Amino acid sequence: MVLVLDKAGRIKLMNKRGCGILGYSERELIGMDWFRFVPERMRGEVREVFDNLVGEGAELEGYFENPVLTRAGDERTILWHNIILREDGVITGVLSSGEDITERKRTERTLKESERRYRQIHNTAFDAMIVSDTGDRIIDCNPSAEAIFGYQRAELIGMELVRLMPEKYRQRHKEGVKWFLDTGVSTIQGTVVEIEGLRKNREVFPIELVVNSFTIGGRINFTGTIRDITERKRAEQEKERLQSRISQAQKMEAIGRFAGGIAHDFNNVLTAIRGNAELALEDADRSGPLYHRLDGIILSVMLASKLTKQLLLFSRDHPFELVLLDVNKVIEDILIIITRLIGDEVSVRTELEPGVWPVNADEGSLEQVIM
Numbered sequence: 001m002v003l004v005l006d007k008a009g010r011i012k013l014m015n016k017r018g019c020g021i022l023g024y025s026e027r028e029l030i031g032m033d034w035f036r037f038v039p040e041r042m043r044g045e046v047r048e049v050f051d052n053l054v055g056e057g058a059e060l061e062g063y064f065e066n067p068v069l070t071r072a073g074d075e076r077t078i079l080w081h082n083i084i085l086r087e088d089g090v091i092t093g094v095l096s097s098g099e100d101i102t103e104r105k106r107t108e109r110t111l112k113e114s115e116r117r118y119r120q121i122h123n124t125a126f127d128a129m130i131v132s133d134t135g136d137r138i139i140d141c142n143p144s145a146e147a148i149f150g151y152q153r154a155e156l157i158g159m160e161l162v163r164l165m166p167e168k169y170r171q172r173h174k175e176g177v178k179w180f181l182d183t184g185v186s187t188i189q190g191t192v193v194e195i196e197g198l199r200k201n202r203e204v205f206p207i208e209l210v211v212n213s214f215t216i217g218g219r220i221n222f223t224g225t226i227r228d229i230t231e232r233k234r235a236e237q238e239k240e241r242l243q244s245r246i247s248q249a250q251k252m253e254a255i256g257r258f259a260g261g262i263a264h265d266f267n268n269v270l271t272a273i274r275g276n277a278e279l280a281l282e283d284a285d286r287s288g289p290l291y292h293r294l295d296g297i298i299l300s301v302m303l304a305s306k307l308t309k310q311l312l313l314f315s316r317d318h319p320f321e322l323v324l325l326d327v328n329k330v331i332e333d334i335l336i337i338i339t340r341l342i343g344d345e346v347s348v349r350t351e352l353e354p355g356v357w358p359v360n361a362d363e364g365s366l367e368q369v370i371m
Contacts (some may be wrong), residue, residue, distance in 0.1 A: 079198030
């Protein structure tokens with residue numbers, strides 16, 4: 001827009017562009033006080049600059065901006081360049097050329113707000129955020145990147161990105177970057193990749209990585225969002241360990257139930273064998289070989305019965321029965337069976353303390369401990 005003011009600040013000329021911006025016709029504007037179009041909060045300041053300009057005649061270098069009021073009451077920001085008008089050496093007014101930069105200023109404010117929000121998110125994000133260039137060097141990072149990798153920001157800026165990854169990943173990473181720069185094709189951008197990172201203290205740790213690229217000023221940059229999943233992996237391993245223990249416990253429970261079923265059935269068979277053997281023993285001659293064989297069968301049945309009792313204890317199908325027991329007698333009863341089974345080749349000697357107090361225990365469990 002082009003504006004001519006006299007020394008009093010009245011409008012002498014306004015082009016069509018200026019009329020369109022303000023919302024007035026040229027006829028309406030001619031002769032009006034220009035400063036009524038300046039918002040009141042800035043009116044005094046703009047008036048002072050104008051008075052100095054026409055009073056001292058000093059040319060103001062550069063450009064100046066201030067808002068103007070339209071007919072609708074809106075404000076438009078104008079960037080001005082001013083020239084003093086003279087006739088025969090006498091100052092007669094000011095010629096001002098202005099550019100409406102309202103949209104540019106709005107865009108600048110939007111960009112600044114967007115940058116402020118981005119920087120706030122960038123700096124407060126829980127995940128590490130790293131920006132690198134096509135030379136694979138870090139150009140920006142957030143505080144979480146410092147915390148996760150153990151470096152200070154000053155150390156990270158300018159560092160080769162491959163220094164943050166174990167050796168086994170470096171060549172593949174370089175090849176992937178080169179392939180993307182040559183072809184524009186990436187197999188990992190925009191996806192979550194689970195790999196490993198390398199801390200400053202050389203500790204290798206698991207991470208989740210999301211890589212993307214963007215272009216500013218014709219230059220390609222890369223962003224990496226990195227999450228340390230060390231604790232998650234540890235929790236998963238602990239969960240697997242507990243699950244394995246639960247599975248093992250379930251297997252043992254199944255085995256116990258199976259053993260309990262077998263013990264019940266086997267005990268019924270033993271009862272029948274022992275009953276028949278004892279009946280046959282009553283009719284047998286004590287001095288004959290049949291008597292000793294039948295006696296051996298009964299002893300074997302007694303031992304087998306104790307084994308089935310242990311199986312029942314293992315399966316928890318047999319309840320504990322706490323009774324007062326003479327430990328010495330329990331040992332002697334067990335020895336009767338053991339000595340007959342092992343024969344004369346092995347001798348068992350006991351030294352039992354007489355008068356031992358009885359104990360309140362389950363006989364089967366105590367026998368199992370002694371055996």
